[in-house]
Amino acid sequence: MCGIFGAVSLDEEFNQKNFEKFVELTDLVSYRGPDAADYKSFNSHNKSIDRNSFNIFLGHRRLSIIDLSSEGNQPLFCDDCWIIFNGEIFNYIELREELKSKNHIFNTQTDTEVIIKIYKEYGEDGFNKLNGMWAFALYDVKNEKVILSRDRFSIKPLFLYQHSNKYFFASEIKQLLPLLSKIELQTDHFRIFLQQGLLDFDNYTLFKNIYRIPPKTNLIIDLKSKTTVEKKYWDYSDQKIEGSDDEIFLKFRELFVDSVKIRLRSDVQVGSLLSGGLDSSSITFVALQFSGQLLQTFSVISNQKKFSEEKFIDIFTRNFKVSNKKILLDSDKLKDNLDKVIEHQDEPFNYFIPVAHFNLIKALNENSDIIVILNGQGGDETLMGYLRFYFFYW
Structure with a gap:
C-alpha cells in the first residue's frame, strides 16, 4: 500500500x-x-x-x-x-x-x-x-x-x-x-x-x-x-463462460491457484491470515504448496467461544504442521478504535467488518514484523457466500 x-x-x-x-x-x-x-x-x-x-x-x-x-x-x-x-x-x-x-x-x-x-x-x-x-x-x-x-x-x-x-x-x-x-x-x-x-x-x-x-x-x-x-482498457461483459461444470470447476481451481502463487512474489516476508473459514484456509493451503513451512500464519480468536473458529484453525495447523500465531481480540474493546476507523474510511459504513479488520491488522502489526498479508477478504462477494449477494446477481 x-x-x-x-x-x-x-x-x-x-x-x-x-x-x-x-x-x-x-x-x-x-x-x-x-x-x-x-x-x-x-x-x-x-x-x-x-x-x-x-x-x-x-x-x-x-x-x-x-x-x-x-x-x-x-x-x-x-x-x-x-x-x-x-x-x-x-x-x-x-x-x-x-x-x-x-x-x-x-x-x-x-x-x-x-x-x-x-x-x-x-x-x-x-x-x-x-x-x-x-x-x-x-x-x-x-x-x-x-x-x-x-x-x-x-x-x-x-x-x-x-x-x-x-x-x-x-x-x-x-x-x-x-x-x-x-x-x-x-x-x-x-x-x-x-x-x-x-x-x-x-x-x-x-x-x-x-x-x-x-x-x-x-x-x-x-x-x-x-x-x-x-x-x-478492458471489458468482460461480453465474455461467455463455456464448458461443462467439471471443466469450469477445473478452470476456477487453476485460476485460484495461480492467483495465490503469483501474490507470493515479494522482497519482504509474506504471511497469511487463517480465520478457520473456507476462504482463508483455501488460500493458506495453496500458499503452503509454494512457500513450504516458511509461511507464517496468524489467527485472531475471540474471547466469546460461541463466535470463535479456533477449533477449525487448530485442525488446519495440526494437519499441515504450519506455524501459527494466535492473537486474542477482546470484542468488548473493539469499539475503542471506532473513531480511528471512521477517520480512515472517510465515508460511513453499514457493518462492523471494517472495525474488526482494523483491530485485526493493528494487532498483527504490534505482534509481528510481517509487511504483506494474504487474506480471504472479498471471497463472499464473488462466490456468493451470503444470501444478500444472490439478489444482486439476479
Whole structure:
C-alpha cells in the first residue's frame, strides 16, 4: 500500500505556495507509505522541473514491497515518463522478460518501471496486460499528457476532484477535502446508503464533486489540446463462460491457484491470515504448496467461544504442521478504535467488518514484523457466500 497525490492544471500555473500545500496533502496519508517520500512539480511547456511555476504535481509515499532499494522510490522516471503508483503488478517478471525480448533495458528491479515500459511499447491499451491491483498517474513528457489508470475491479482507490480546468487526484478522500470551497453531502447517494446500505455502486462518493476514477479505465488528460477522455482498457461483459461444470470447476481451481502463487512474489516476508473459514484456509493451503513451512500464519480468536473458529484453525495447523500465531481480540474493546476507523474510511459504513479488520491488522502489526498479508477478504462477494449477494446477481 502506497499513497499518491497529484494535480494538473490546463490553464493558469501553480506556484510555490501550491507546491507546499500539495506536499502537505501527500503527507496526509504518510501511514500508507512510511518508507520513502518524494514530490515533483513540472512545467510541461518548457519541459522543466519547477516549484515556482508548474502545471503538474506528483507526490508519493512509499511502502517498499518490490526492490527495496532507493532505485524504487517514486516519482520514478524512465523513457521520458514519470509515474506515481500505488499497488502491485503481480506478473511483472513475465512482462519484463517479454519487454527485454523487444530490446527494452531496465534500470531497476521494480514492477513500477514495467508499467512505463508497457506504456512505451503498447500505449494505454497495454495496461490490459497488467495482472495486479493499481492506481497510478503517468506523465508522458514528450507527448504532454497525464494518464490516470485504475485496476480492473477497483481494488486500489483513486479519487478525483475537478475544478476550473484543474484536476486533483488522490488515494484518499481526505486529501481532496481541503481543496473544496465548501464541503457538501451528495444527498441522493446518502439517501440510498440510508435506505439500502449501498456504497461504491457507481463513481460518486458521498461528497459532492469528489468522484472515483472508474475501474478498468484510463483517464487521459491531454495538456496540448486541453481535453480529457475516459477510455476502458478492458471489458468482460461480453465474455461467455463455456464448458461443462467439471471443466469450469477445473478452470476456477487453476485460476485460484495461480492467483495465490503469483501474490507470493515479494522482497519482504509474506504471511497469511487463517480465520478457520473456507476462504482463508483455501488460500493458506495453496500458499503452503509454494512457500513450504516458511509461511507464517496468524489467527485472531475471540474471547466469546460461541463466535470463535479456533477449533477449525487448530485442525488446519495440526494437519499441515504450519506455524501459527494466535492473537486474542477482546470484542468488548473493539469499539475503542471506532473513531480511528471512521477517520480512515472517510465515508460511513453499514457493518462492523471494517472495525474488526482494523483491530485485526493493528494487532498483527504490534505482534509481528510481517509487511504483506494474504487474506480471504472479498471471497463472499464473488462466490456468493451470503444470501444478500444472490439478489444482486439476479
